[in-house]
Amino acid sequence: MQTPGPLFCFAHRGYRQRATENTLEAIAHALEFDVDGIEIDIWNIRGQLLVKHDRRLGRLIAGSELLTEMCPEALREKLLPCGARVPTLREVLELVGNNVQLNIELKGPDCAALVAQELESYVRDSGSSFEQYLVSSFDHRQLHQCLQRIPEVRRGVLMQGIPLDLAACAEPLKAYSMHLNLDFVDAELIADGRRRGLRNYVFTVNNIADLQLVAAMGADGVFTDEPQLIMDYNAQRTAEALLQQSPTAGGDSQRSA
Numbered sequence: 001m002q003t004p005g006p007l008f009c010f011a012h013r014g015y016r017q018r019a020t021e022n023t024l025e026a027i028a029h030a031l032e033f034d035v036d037g038i039e040i041d042i043w044n045i046r047g048q049l050l051v052k053h054d055r056r057l058g059r060l061i062a063g064s065e066l067l068t069e070m071c072p073e074a075l076r077e078k079l080l081p082c083g084a085r086v087p088t089l090r091e092v093l094e095l096v097g098n099n100v101q102l103n104i105e106l107k108g109p110d111c112a113a114l115v116a117q118e119l120e121s122y123v124r125d126s127g128s129s130f131e132q133y134l135v136s137s138f139d140h141r142q143l144h145q146c147l148q149r150i151p152e153v154r155r156g157v158l159m160q161g162i163p164l165d166l167a168a169c170a171e172p173l174k175a176y177s178m179h180l181n182l183d184f185v186d187a188e189l190i191a192d193g194r195r196r197g198l199r200n201y202v203f204t205v206n207n208i209a210d211l212q213l214v215a216a217m218g219a220d221g222v223f224t225d226e227p228q229l230i231m232d233y234n235a236q237r238t239a240e241a242l243l244q245q246s247p248t249a250g251g252d253s254q255r256s257a
Contacts, residue, residue, distance in 0.1 A: 006234035008221025010037040010103055012204050016225050022051045023084040024095055033227050037101035042089055043108040048072040049089040049118060093122045106137035112145035119153060136179055143173050166192035177201055187217040
C-alpha cells in the first residue's frame, strides 16, 4: 500500500495558540512556522472589510452587538485578548505578501464585490499573483459573484454536510476546492470531488487520529489550530516514502549480500 503524501497545512485563523485568532500577530506567528497557507474570516462592516470570525461580540471582545450594526472605527478601537486590534483585509494582504496561500472566508453578507476590488487593487499595487488567493464561503451565491467579478481568484466551496449530489454543487462555481466539515467527512464525497478535479480540504483537524482518517480517505489538506501536528505528520510520511523508495527496502540488501 502506498504511503499517503504530505497534507497541505492551513493555519486556521493564524496561529491561535500564540496570539488571538485572526490578528496580525497570529498570522505573523503562522508565517514564522512555515505553514503552507493561512485562513482568515472577513465581514463587510459598513463598507470596510474587517477580519473577524463571530457575527456578534461577546466571545473575544466584551459586548453583544452584531458586527454589521457597528461602526467599523468603533470595532477597530477595541482590544482583543492578546492586546491586538481587529485588522483589515488590506493589512493582512500586506503582511502575508507572497509568502503563503491565503484563504479568505466570506463570513457575512455583501463581501464578494469588496473582496474583488481589494484583491484587484492589491495585486495591481504589489505585483502579486491572483493564484495565491483562495476565496471560500458557505454562501455559494457570493462565490458565484466572485466567479463573475474576479474569475482569476480560485474558489473554495464550504460544505457543512453531505449533499445528495455529492460534489456537484462545485461545478457551476468552477471551484478549485471543497472545504469539508470533519464531522461529515466522507470517502465517497472526497472521491467524487477528486473525479471532478477538485482539491479536498478538511476543517478543523487537531487530532492525530482524525488526521490519519482524512489522509486515508484521500484528503489533500486540512485546516488546523495545531500546525505542529501537521508538520510532524508530514515529516513522518515523507520519511516513510523515502524508505519505500530506498534500494534496500523490501529485503533488496539481503538479496545483494
